[in-house]
Amino acid sequence: MKLSELARHLGAELVPADAGAREITDVAGIEEAQAHHLTFVANPKYAGLAKTTNAGAILVEPSFPETPVPTLRVQNPYLAFAQAIEVFHPAPVYAEGVHATAVVHSTATIGERAHLGAYVVVGENCVVGDDAVLLPHVVLYPGVKVGQRFFAHAHAVVREGCLLGDDVVLQNGAIIGGDGFGFAKTAEGWRKILQSGPTVLEDRVEVQSNACIDRASIGETRIKAGAKVDNLVQVGHGSTVGENTLLCSQVGLAGSTVVGRNVILAGQVGVAGHLTIGDGAVATAQSGIPNDVAPGAVVSGYPAMDNRTWLRTVAAVNRLPELLRKLKSQG
Numbered sequence: 001m002k003l004s005e006l007a008r009h010l011g012a013e014l015v016p017a018d019a020g021a022r023e024i025t026d027v028a029g030i031e032e033a034q035a036h037h038l039t040f041v042a043n044p045k046y047a048g049l050a051k052t053t054n055a056g057a058i059l060v061e062p063s064f065p066e067t068p069v070p071t072l073r074v075q076n077p078y079l080a081f082a083q084a085i086e087v088f089h090p091a092p093v094y095a096e097g098v099h100a101t102a103v104v105h106s107t108a109t110i111g112e113r114a115h116l117g118a119y120v121v122v123g124e125n126c127v128v129g130d131d132a133v134l135l136p137h138v139v140l141y142p143g144v145k146v147g148q149r150f151f152a153h154a155h156a157v158v159r160e161g162c163l164l165g166d167d168v169v170l171q172n173g174a175i176i177g178g179d180g181f182g183f184a185k186t187a188e189g190w191r192k193i194l195q196s197g198p199t200v201l202e203d204r205v206e207v208q209s210n211a212c213i214d215r216a217s218i219g220e221t222r223i224k225a226g227a228k229v230d231n232l233v234q235v236g237h238g239s240t241v242g243e244n245t246l247l248c249s250q251v252g253l254a255g256s257t258v259v260g261r262n263v264i265l266a267g268q269v270g271v272a273g274h275l276t277i278g279d280g281a282v283a284t285a286q287s288g289i290p291n292d293v294a295p296g297a298v299v300s301g302y303p304a305m306d307n308r309t310w311l312r313t314v315a316a317v318n319r320l321p322e323l324l325r326k327l328k329s330q331g
Helices: 001-010 044-051 079-089 308-318 320-331
Strands: 014-015 038-042 059-061 071-073 183-186 189-192 199-201 222-224 299-302
Touching: 001 014, 001 071, 038 079, 044 299, 059 079, 059 222, 299 308, 308 320
Parallel strands: 038 059, 059 071, 199 222
Antiparallel strands: 014 071, 183 189
């Protein structure tokens, strides 16, 4: 694709304008890119590489300094790069139809242009929206309702009565609505508590591989619109996750946790049950959260505390051997 055409597609300004005839055939990182690649700079720490890269062109912000390489100047280079990936690596297109090995209950409703792959199972009274794609071995238990453009990769499972909105994506092995971890102590041991409430995923939610969003004992578990749930995340029964929140890999929410909108919980964050994490809060990797977190707070460590306090604490801990040597020398 000519660079001028790519600039138009991405809504970017080409500088210099006379570089438009250059051919771009793929995308690459700034250090690996060659003359036929488009790359990008969105993080200032990589700005210096723009002077030495072999890329054919670079996506940058409008105020980025001039470089020896042609630039496509756009407000959000990272987003534009994501769009460029789609240009050169379009997603597979799945033909309308139901594979001969799929099992679809006679009471199920399948929308127009849906694709049901090999060994898909759609249970009694399910509703599948238009343009849905269910890849091999996807299972929808009875009473599941999924919206338009639902996309489920192989081995995703949606349990009975769960409700999924439009443009929901389930990656391989995601389990929506598995039983919550509820047991009552008896003289003989643990008695299982029936998990009667569904899991609800609103529009544009994505749940990635082998993540589990448990159903509720009563009420519901709800993931609100635009939230993204990474691999190996556990969302406990009766929890609520707010709009556009990110739960990164191996996050664990105990039951009845309420997470606000635009929250980021980084990898391996653990949250005790029945807590509230306010809108816009951030917890850095491996934080352990035993108490409510205020809106907009940035917390780290265990027990989670203000990030700046945590950084000072870690710095002090790292100095303890030195301080101990000084004390011994003075003794």
